[in-house]
Amino acid sequence: MSQNWGMTIPFSDRPLSRSRELIEELPGLGYTDAWSAEVNGADGFVPLAMAAQWAPGLRLGSAIVPVSTRGPGLLAMSAATLADLAPGRFVLGIGASSPAIVERWNAGRFERPYARTRDTLRFLKKALAGEKVSEAYETFEVKGFKLERAPEVPPRIVLAALRPRMLRLAAEEADGAITNWLSPDDVRKVRAEIGEGTELIARLFVCVSEDADRVREMARWMLASYLTVPVYAAFHDWLGRGEVLRPMHEAWRAGDRQAALKAIPDEVVDALIVHGDAATCRARIRQYVDSGLDTPVLAPIPGGEVSIEQAVRELAPKA
Structure with missing residues (x-):
């Protein structure tokens, strides 16, 4: 297959410390991407940093890191570090997240999520390009921030987007949109909002079980x-x-x-x-692709008849 085919890391049945061998297998199985998440398990950056060394051929992406749980400068530093470890292969996925994650778990403030995401995107584009940023945005102000070492290849930035306003922002100012919890038919509606030239990424939850x-x-x-x-x-x-x-x-x-x-x-x-079964799941994933999804990011769910490790292998495009 010529389109991207991603896997979520770390795997749901094991910690990152026991994930190296399976991550090293991913390119040979036909996976093009590895994408992290950040909820209440592993953070969004460390798994990608390890994968950058374990599987140098993979594109790496965060799906997503919240814009309100880190300061803008720290977010830029983390992204720059990954971009340095994987030049041209790191995609920074950011998003508003949710009140539970931002406020209840991280003591932050979940306010004006669209504006905060937009402002963070605009700040990061300048900061990761090596510019010195002094600007009062609508939701925060930055005074004199400049990365000590900007990445030679600034990462592409994609936005978590669920509805038209954020989807249009992703198409107009970012490099792509990330979504999830949708059907192949839903992909067509989302695609209509962003047009054909914008990368559309979605995490697909998969259980290999009859x-x-x-x-x-x-x-x-x-x-x-x-x-x-x-x-x-x-x-x-x-x-x-x-x-x-x-x-x-x-x-x-x-x-x-x-x-x-x-x-x-x-x-x-x-x-x-x-x-x-695995063949049925692969066919279903291809329905998403046929409906306009550029990058399916698989998230195998435990509890099926096969192990997560075997599911990763059986769901691969080369299976």
């Missing part, structure tokens, strides 16, 4: 924990799932978690989670 009932039961917990977050609720309203997900939201707000899980229809689970 036990559909078991997968759905497990996946409902994942879906409820994400789709009840306001930004994701609004995203799926925009995608047209507002009414079908209304019973879940009502039960969740009432504190009845079990009722909320039961209210998620099978068809929603099947639309948003890739599952089946």
